[in-house]
Amino acid sequence: MNDFSVKITARGRFYLLARKLVTLKKVDTYYRQITKLGTSVDYLGALLRHATTRVPYYKKMFDGTSNARLDQFPILNKQIIKGHFDALTVDDIEARAWFKNSSGGSTGQPQTFIQDKDFVTWSIATQTYYFRNFLGVEYAAVPKVVLWGSERDLFVQAKSIKAMLVNWLTQTYFFNSFKMTHEEMLLCVKTINKKRPVFIKAYASSVYELAKFIKENKLSVYSPQFVYSSAESMKPFMREVIEEVFACKVYDFYGSREAGAIAGECSRGSMHVFSFNSHVEIVGPQNNPVGVGEEGRILVTTLHNYAMPLIRYEIGDTAVLGGRCECGNELPVIKRITGRVTDHFLLKNGALIHGEYFTHLFYFRDWVKEFQVVQEELDKVQIFLVPTSTKKVPQEDVVEIEAKIRIVMGEDCRIEWKYVDAVPRTPQGKMLFTRSLVYGK
Numbered sequence: 001m002n003d004f005s006v007k008i009t010a011r012g013r014f015y016l017l018a019r020k021l022v023t024l025k026k027v028d029t030y031y032r033q034i035t036k037l038g039t040s041v042d043y044l045g046a047l048l049r050h051a052t053t054r055v056p057y058y059k060k061m062f063d064g065t066s067n068a069r070l071d072q073f074p075i076l077n078k079q080i081i082k083g084h085f086d087a088l089t090v091d092d093i094e095a096r097a098w099f100k101n102s103s104g105g106s107t108g109q110p111q112t113f114i115q116d117k118d119f120v121t122w123s124i125a126t127q128t129y130y131f132r133n134f135l136g137v138e139y140a141a142v143p144k145v146v147l148w149g150s151e152r153d154l155f156v157q158a159k160s161i162k163a164m165l166v167n168w169l170t171q172t173y174f175f176n177s178f179k180m181t182h183e184e185m186l187l188c189v190k191t192i193n194k195k196r197p198v199f200i201k202a203y204a205s206s207v208y209e210l211a212k213f214i215k216e217n218k219l220s221v222y223s224p225q226f227v228y229s230s231a232e233s234m235k236p237f238m239r240e241v242i243e244e245v246f247a248c249k250v251y252d253f254y255g256s257r258e259a260g261a262i263a264g265e266c267s268r269g270s271m272h273v274f275s276f277n278s279h280v281e282i283v284g285p286q287n288n289p290v291g292v293g294e295e296g297r298i299l300v301t302t303l304h305n306y307a308m309p310l311i312r313y314e315i316g317d318t319a320v321l322g323g324r325c326e327c328g329n330e331l332p333v334i335k336r337i338t339g340r341v342t343d344h345f346l347l348k349n350g351a352l353i354h355g356e357y358f359t360h361l362f363y364f365r366d367w368v369k370e371f372q373v374v375q376e377e378l379d380k381v382q383i384f385l386v387p388t389s390t391k392k393v394p395q396e397d398v399v400e401i402e403a404k405i406r407i408v409m410g411e412d413c414r415i416e417w418k419y420v421d422a423v424p425r426t427p428q429g430k431m432l433f434t435r436s437l438v439y440g441k
């Protein structure tokens with residue numbers, strides 16, 4: 001736990017009181033449940049019993065028996081959900097408070113999920129837990145600058161009067177990470193200096209862009225207590241620049257629309273799994289659990305979405321399993337999220353190359369503003385490039401990058417450069433550095 005003191009302003013106190021009185025009483029109930037009982041409640045067992053008795057897909061599979069173990073459940077993915085959407089929905093869905101949500105994914109194919117209110121409430125309670133216990137801050141009650149890019153979230157946040165009121169009450173200063181123009185970034189820096197936020201909440205690439213902008217233009221910027229990043233993977237080179245410019249630590253939060261809050265970074269740099277909200281497995285090639293220090297694919301079981309339980313859902317990310325963490329928090333540890341499965345490129349011989357190999361080729365080159373390396377076919381790679389306006393792309397760098405790509409992809413690999421104004425984002429506005437259209441679709 002950090003030793004930040006929880007600062008609550010008068011406006012924040014008012015908001016918390018209003019929240020308590022009006023809507024989110026349940027969040028507090030779940031929060032108390034988390035802090036009192038921790039992981040001792042068998043949420044997983046209850047969910048599996050629910051699935052085998054009330055969800056047609058699993059009911060049929062287990063013939064209505066209610067004592068199936070997690071490892072007896074098959075792995076779930078987007079294709080299966082698409083093909084068995086109705087069977088994966090609980091049989092009494094009409095009686096529940098449910099809604100549809102969708103997730104873009106790196107291949108840009110949106111997938112719809114059904115979620116219930118309880119799932120959302122648990123997600124909020126989990127985030128509340130993370131902010132209070134890991135960051136020492138009451139999220140809603142302190143000033144914050146937010147750089148967010150989800151079109152839908154943005155629309156809701158920016159347009160409705162209710163959202164504007166909530167932003168005012170929660171002291172949220174909002175910036176659209178979709179259009180971080182020169183002027184917008186200047187305004188953002190001014191706002192940070194004027195409002196002195198306790199933290200900055202942002203997409204990894206947005207706050208990285210902002211940090212680079214501040215550095216390049218030699219601007220001075222107020223140092224918040226921390227930078228909270230989510231929704232994209234925070235690469236080490238990005239973290240380095242952000243922590244240097246804002247003179248504070250980056251805390252990375254791991255979650256997704258379909259699976260909710262999964263894990264959050266502690267002061268020692270480990271990702272702690274919120275095991276009261278999501279059950280996480282990390283598995284190897286034969287779906288066997290990996291050992292501490294080993295890398296594998298992440299399977300998530302959402303513990304509180306009874307409308308459409310995701311059980312052993314292959315979220316598309318890889319991670320290294322961790323041991324005990326020295327920070328003192330007892331929640332299970334992922335040493336680090338190593339990337340999306342689609343970050344990996346597939347070779348003709350079936351081997352996989354980690355996406356980081358390609359991103360490293362673009363580090364420390366001052367002519368690169370944005371880039372994305374895409375494996376189009378087994379032997380075809382496309383490079384989307386946004387060059388910085390002031391620098392010319394040096395031919396020797398191009399030759400070097402192509403040579404290094406061919407070292408791993410093979411001599412006959414075709415490489416195509418595409419100069420663009422902006423690297424294409426996912427439907428949620430996420431920026432990906434590498435993407436394979438061949439592997440992990």
Ligand SMILES: [Zn+2]
Binds near residue numbers: 268270325326327329
């Ligand atoms: Zn820790």
